[in-house]
Amino acid sequence: MTDQSGMLTGLPDKSPRGGGTTAALLRGLGAAGRQRETTIAVVTVALLLYFGLTNPTTFVSSSNAVNLFSETAAPIAIIAVGEVFLLICGEIDLSVGFIFTFAPFIMFFAHAYWGMPVLVAFITALVFGLICGLINGFLTVTLGLPSFITTLGTGFILAGMALYFSHAEPKIMPLDMRGTGNWIGASPWSQFIWAVALVAIFHVVLTRTRWGLHTISTGGNQLGAREAGINVARIKYGNFMITGVLGALVGVQTAFYLTSIDPLAGGYQPMFYSVTAAVIGGTAMLGGSGTILGAFLGAIALSTLIDGFNIVGINANTVQIVFGGAILISMIANVQIARLRERGSA
Amino acid sequence: MTSQTPEAQAPEPGVDALRAEHIGKRFGAVTALSDINLRLGRGEALGLLGDNGAGKSTLLKILCGFQQQSTGRILVNGEEMLLKSVDHARSLGIECVFQDLALINQLSVYHNMFLKKERVWGPLLNNRSMRETARKQLDAMGISIPSVDVPVASLSGGQRQAIAIARAVYTDAKILLLDEPFAAMGAKEVAIILDVIRDLKSKGDVSIIIIAHNYGQALEICDRINLLQQGEITLDKASKDTSVGELNDIVIAEYRRAVEARQRSA
Numbered sequence: 001m002t003d004q005s006g007m008l009t010g011l012p013d014k015s016p017r018g019g020g021t022t023a024a025l026l027r028g029l030g031a032a033g034r035q036r037e038t039t040i041a042v043v044t045v046a047l048l049l050y051f052g053l054t055n056p057t058t059f060v061s062s063s064n065a066v067n068l069f070s071e072t073a074a075p076i077a078i079i080a081v082g083e084v085f086l087l088i089c090g091e092i093d094l095s096v097g098f099i100f101t102f103a104p105f106i107m108f109f110a111h112a113y114w115g116m117p118v119l120v121a122f123i124t125a126l127v128f129g130l131i132c133g134l135i136n137g138f139l140t141v142t143l144g145l146p147s148f149i150t151t152l153g154t155g156f157i158l159a160g161m162a163l164y165f166s167h168a169e170p171k172i173m174p175l176d177m178r179g180t181g182n183w184i185g186a187s188p189w190s191q192f193i194w195a196v197a198l199v200a201i202f203h204v205v206l207t208r209t210r211w212g213l214h215t216i217s218t219g220g221n222q223l224g225a226r227e228a229g230i231n232v233a234r235i236k237y238g239n240f241m242i243t244g245v246l247g248a249l250v251g252v253q254t255a256f257y258l259t260s261i262d263p264l265a266g267g268y269q270p271m272f273y274s275v276t277a278a279v280i281g282g283t284a285m286l287g288g289s290g291t292i293l294g295a296f297l298g299a300i301a302l303s304t305l306i307d308g309f310n311i312v313g314i315n316a317n318t319v320q321i322v323f324g325g326a327i328l329i330s331m332i333a334n335v336q337i338a339r340l341r342e343r344g345s346a
Numbered sequence: 347m348t349s350q351t352p353e354a355q356a357p358e359p360g361v362d363a364l365r366a367e368h369i370g371k372r373f374g375a376v377t378a379l380s381d382i383n384l385r386l387g388r389g390e391a392l393g394l395l396g397d398n399g400a401g402k403s404t405l406l407k408i409l410c411g412f413q414q415q416s417t418g419r420i421l422v423n424g425e426e427m428l429l430k431s432v433d434h435a436r437s438l439g440i441e442c443v444f445q446d447l448a449l450i451n452q453l454s455v456y457h458n459m460f461l462k463k464e465r466v467w468g469p470l471l472n473n474r475s476m477r478e479t480a481r482k483q484l485d486a487m488g489i490s491i492p493s494v495d496v497p498v499a500s501l502s503g504g505q506r507q508a509i510a511i512a513r514a515v516y517t518d519a520k521i522l523l524l525d526e527p528f529a530a531m532g533a534k535e536v537a538i539i540l541d542v543i544r545d546l547k548s549k550g551d552v553s554i555i556i557i558a559h560n561y562g563q564a565l566e567i568c569d570r571i572n573l574l575q576q577g578e579i580t581l582d583k584a585s586k587d588t589s590v591g592e593l594n595d596i597v598i599a600e601y602r603r604a605v606e607a608r609q610r611s612a
Contacts, residue, residue: 208470213457220452227412227448229432229462288452 036282037294043280044301051308058311066188071257073303074195075100075250079274080281080295081202082243087278088206089232089239090219090287091140091147093271095155096247099132100266102162103248104255108171118180122252129248132158133241140240141233147240155268162263171261178259185253194253195296198246203292215239219287277302280331302327361424363388363553364409364440364521369418371404378404380577382418386521391547391554393568393585395561397597400574402557403445406523409555410442411435422521433462441519445526445557447510451499455491456480458498459513483516484509488538504535511539515546522546522554528563536563543567561590575600 051059058064079096086093103125110121132154139150178186185191206212217225218232225232250270255261279285280301281294305326309319362385369382379401386392396402407413409420411429419426422438429435432442449458456473457464459480465472480494489508491501498506511527527543528536544567546552558564564571565585573581573596581588581596 204470208473210464210466210471213453213461213464213471216452217450217461220450221448224444224446224448224450225461227432227442227444227446228450229436288450 037291037297040281040294040297040301044297044304047301047304047308051304051311055308055311059308064307064311068303068307069300070189070192072306073299074191075254075270076273076277076302077195077296077299078191078198078246078250079243079270080277080299081198081292082239082246083271083274084278084281084283084290084292084295085202085206085215085239086147086243087275087283087285088219088287088290089215089235090222091236091239092275093133093136093151093240093243093247094148094268095132095136095151095158095271096243096274097266097268097271098155098158098162099129099244099247100251100254100270101263102158103129103251104261104265105162105166105171105263106248107252107255108173108261109165111177112174118177121177122180122184125252126245126248129244129246129251130241131244132247133244134237136244137237137240141236159267166261166263168263170263173255173259173261178256181256185256186259191253191257194249195299199292199296206290206292211235211238216288220289273302274299276327280327360388362386362421363390363423364555365421365424366405366409367419367421369405369408369415369420371401371408371413372416377577379408379415382574382577382579384572384579386553386555387570388553389547389550390570391543391556391568393564393571394555394557394574395559395564395571395593396574401577402574403525405574406442406525406555406557407444409435410440410523412442412444436517436519439518439520440523441514441517441521442523443510443514443525443527445529447506449498449506449510452497455484455494455496455498455501455509458509459483459494459516461513463517479516483512487512487515487542504531507531508535508538511542515542520552522552524554524556526557526559528558528560540567561593565590573597 079100082096083093106128107121107125110116110124111118116124136147136151136154139145139154140147173181183190185194206215214225214230214232214235217228217230218235222232251266254265258265274295277298278290278295279298281291281296281298283290283295305323309322314322364384364386366382366384369379369384370377371379382401382405384392384405394402394405404413408415408429411432411434414429420429421427422440427438429438429440435442448461450461453461456477456479460476465475465479467475477494484491484494487508489505489512491505491509498509501509507527507529508531511524514522514524527539531539540563543554543556546554556564556568565588568585570584571581571588571593572579573593575597581593
C-alpha cells in the first residue's frame with residue numbers, strides 16, 4: 001500500500017533515450033499500468049460501463065459526455081491537481097473553492113469597472129488566485145498555523161468578500177467578453193481540454209522535475225528534506241500558489257461556461273470533490289506520496305457517479321446517501337484491489 | 347581535566363580546513379554548547395567523542411550550516427564564514443551525514459543519493475544519468491543493494507547508512523562531517539565504511555570529523571581525538587597518545603564527580 005512511490009520516482013527505463021515531454025508522458029503511462037492508478041482506472045471504467053449499459057440512450061450521448069467530462073469532471077480534476085501537490089507536501093487548502101467563487105468577480109470588475117481588456121482581466125483574476133495562495137502560504141509556513149485552520153479562515157473571508165462586493169447578486173457575463181471566453185471555458189469541450197493539458201503538465205512536474213521530487217521529500221520527511229538542504233518553506237508556498245491559481249482558473253472557466261457569475265458558486269463542494277478525487281486516486285492524506293493521473297481518474301469516477309445518479313433519477317433527497325456510500329465502496333474496492341495485487345506480486 | 351585544553355596542542359603548518367572559535371549555542375534557557383574551540387587540519391580525521399547529550403550533534407549541525415551558533419565564529423580554510431544554510435556550507439565543500447540520515451523513504455535510492463544535487467536535462471530530471479552514477483558509485487564502494495530503483499524504505503538500517511554516506515562522499519566534498527556513521531551497522535557494513543574513510547584519507551585532500559560512541563573504532567580510524575563533555579572540549583590528543591582505557595577513565599571520572607556533587611547538594 002505504501003509502496004506506490006515507484007511510479008513517482010521513475011521506474012527502470014529500458015526505452016531508448018528520448019527525453020522530452022512525450023517520452024516522459026509515455027513512460028508515465030507505462031508506469032500507470034503497473035501502479036496504483038490501475039485500480040482507480042478499473043473502478044472508473046466499471047462505473048462508465050455500468051451507467052452506459054443500463055442507460056444506453058441518455059448516458060451515451062454527446063451532450064451527456066460534455067456534461068460529465070467537461071462540466072463536472074474538469075473543474076474537479078483541475079483543482080485536484082493543486083490539492084495533490086499540497087497533500088503530498090503535507091498541507092491542504094480548504095479555501096480554494098472560495099477563490100473559485102471570487103476570482104470571476106475580480107475579472108468582471110477589472111473589465112467592466114476598471115476598463116481592462118478581457119485577456120488582462122483574465123490574467124488579473126489568476127494573479128488574484130496567486131495572491132490568495134501566497135497569503136495561505138504566509139499564514140501556514142511563516143506564522144506556523146496548521147493549513148486546515150489557515151484555509152478555513154481565509155475561505156470564510158473570501159466567501160464573505162464575494163457576497164459583499166457583489167451585493168449578493170449574480171453578474172451577467174458582458175457580451176464583449178464572451179468571444180475570448182470560448183477557449184477559456186465557454187466552448188463545450190474547452191474545460192476538459194484544459195484539464196487534460198494541466199494534468200499532463202503537472203504529472204510531468206510531479207514525477208520528472210526537481211519541484212516534484214522536493215515536494216515528495218517535504219511531505220515524506222520534512223526534517224530530512226531540510227537537512228538535505230531543501231527549502232521546504234518555498235515548496236509549500238509554491239504549492240499553495242499553484243492551487244490558488246488553479247482555483248481562480250476554474251472559477252473563471254465556470255463563469256464563462258454559465259455566462260453568469262454567481263456569488264454562491266464554488267464553495268466547499270468543489271474543494272471536497274477534489275480532495276476526494278485525489279484520495280480515491282491514490283494520494284496519501286498524510287503526505288509523501290500521490291499521483292496526478294490517479295486524481296484525474298478519481299475526478300472522472302466521481303463525476304460518473306454524480307452524472308449517473310442524475311440520469312437514473314434517484315430522488316434528490318436520497319442522492320447524498322447513495323453518493324456517500326458509493327464513494328466508500330469505490331474507495332474500499334480501490335484499497336482491496338491494491339492489497340490483492342500486492343499479495344500477488346509478493 | 348584542565349591539563350588538556352585545545353590551546354595545549356602544537357601549532358601545525360598550513361591553514362586548517364575548518365576551525366571553530368569560542369562557539370556557543372543556547373536553545374532558550376538551555377546551554378547546549380558553552381565555549382567550543384576546535385580545529386580540523388587538512389586531510390585529517392578527527393574523532394569527536396563524548397556522552398549522550400554532551401553537544402556533539404549540535405556542534406556538527408552548526409558546522410554544516412543547518413543551525414547557526416549563538417556566539418563565536420567559524421573559519422573555513424582560514425576565512426571567517428557565517429554558514430547561513432546547508433546549501434551555503436555545501437557550496438564551500440562541507441558535507442554532513444546526519445544521525446537521522448536525512449533519507450526520504452518514499453524516494454528511490456538514486457533520487458536520495460542526488461537529493462538537492464539532482465542532474466537535470468533542461469527542466470526535467472536526468473534519471474538515467476543519476477541512476478547509472480548511483481549504481482557505479484555504490485558498486486565502487488562495495489555497498490550491495492538489490493537495486494538503485496527501490497525506495498529506501500525497503501532497505502536495512504546498515505544499507506540506509508551506507509547510502510547516506512555514499513551520498514556525502516560522492517560529491518567533491520572537502521570537509522566531511524559524519525554523525526555516528528557506525529550506528530545500526532553490521533560488522534561487514536562497518537568494515538565497508540571504515541574502508542571508505544581510509545580510502546578518502548589516503549587521497550589526502552578530504553578532512554573528516556567523525557562522531558562515534560565506540561572508542562576503539564574512533565581510535566582506529568582517526569588521527570586525533572577530541573572529547574566533548576557538557577558543552578566543552580576537555581581533551582585533545584593524537585590517537586596514538588591516548589587509549590580506550592584513558593578515555594573511559596575520564597568519562598567515568600566525570601560521572602563519579604557528578605554523582606558526588608549531587609549527593610553533596612542533596
